[in-house]
Amino acid sequence: MGYVSPGREYTRDSRYLTTRITADGREGLPVEAGRYRLVVSRACPWASRAVIVRRLLGLEEALPMAVAGPTHDDRSWTFDLDPGGRDPVLGIERLQEAYLARDPGYDRGVTVPAVVDVPTGRVVTNDFARITLDMSTEWTAYHRAGAPDLYPRALRPEIDAVNEVVYEEVNNGVYRAGFAGSQEAYASAYERLFARLDLLGERLAASRYLVGDTITEADVRLFTTLVRFDAVYHGHFKCNRRKLSESPVLWAYARDLFQTPGFGDTVDFEHIKRHYFLVHDDINPTGIVPAGPDLSNWLVPHRRETLGGRPFGDGTPPAPVRPEEAVPPDHNPLPSRPHTLR
Secondary structure: OOOOOOOOOOOOOOOOOEOEEEOOOOOEEEOOOOOEEEEEOOOOHHHHHHHHHHHHHOOOOOOOEEEOOOOEOOOOEEOOOOHHHOOOOOOOOEOHHHHHHHOOOOOOOOOOOEEEEOOOOEEEEOOHHHHHHHHHHOOHHHOOOOOOOOOOHHHHHHHHHHHHHHHHHHHOHHHHHHOOOOHHHHHHHHHHHHHHHHHHHHHHHOOOOOOOOOOOHHHHHHHHHHHHHHHHHOOOOOOOOOOHHHOHHHHHHHHHHHOOOOOHHHOOHHHHHHHHHHHOOOOOOOOOOOOOOOOHHHHOOOOHHHHOOOOOOOOOOOOOOOHHHOOOHHHOOOOOOOOOOO
16 A cells, blocks of 8 residues: 655545534535444544533544544445444445445545444545544534634634644644655655744744634644654654654644644554554554553653643533543553643
């Protein structure tokens, strides 16, 4: 399964299924508790955004979640974590089946996150950027009491602008470096990535969060790349000017979010490593999964509270993770270690 095109820079296929689920059904299908199933992999940074936002907003009951295994082949993500290798609700072995149920001639990427309409078994959308925004703006009837406003109306232009730059130069930037097909393409991606990380570090030196004084969608989107940086991108994708843990401001910022309920408690480092080092066999042909890095430093105090800010604004932290959705203790330092959340 190849990801690198020799002699060329990496270009992401962004042809997504953009049907929306809205409160009034005006752009596709209506919001309806229990009707849809959010399919994710904890390995995938794009899917991890949806896992975090769903948890912060308290949508567990309204939008049930299926977790695919950390690896896939050129056909699809699979439900190999479930008994019998089938999702217990959708009854399918591969996410590809839900895509083909919508379009038998579907020839694009079978990606996560994906929202599946349970009654028909068809994928509704895999537009990862829109899915989380709609969770914030269209699923409000099912938000928990105390849910934070992750996409406040007054800050949306600034959030959108930050998100666009972070996507182009950081979220997707690590992939442009890792999947570069030439030295020139790699060098360009590498320089753009670290130039932007430097600027983000400067921005966050004086501000606890990216936009405003509370956690927003912008922080969620940056976090899912930062949390994978030392474990995967530094070595596997050759983003090795320095580790995240060698960048004082960004490292403290990432730890602050990791130690905030709804962020770190969704992260499965074992799934992350297995996905990248096993699936990208043209980059890592031996299939060896690294034993490290040591994860205990994610719990070192971050001291970011001295910058002020209120993580959840006027809201409250989410309740503890449901047992059936908890990350195994040996895949994450949080469940088995005491820590202070601020």
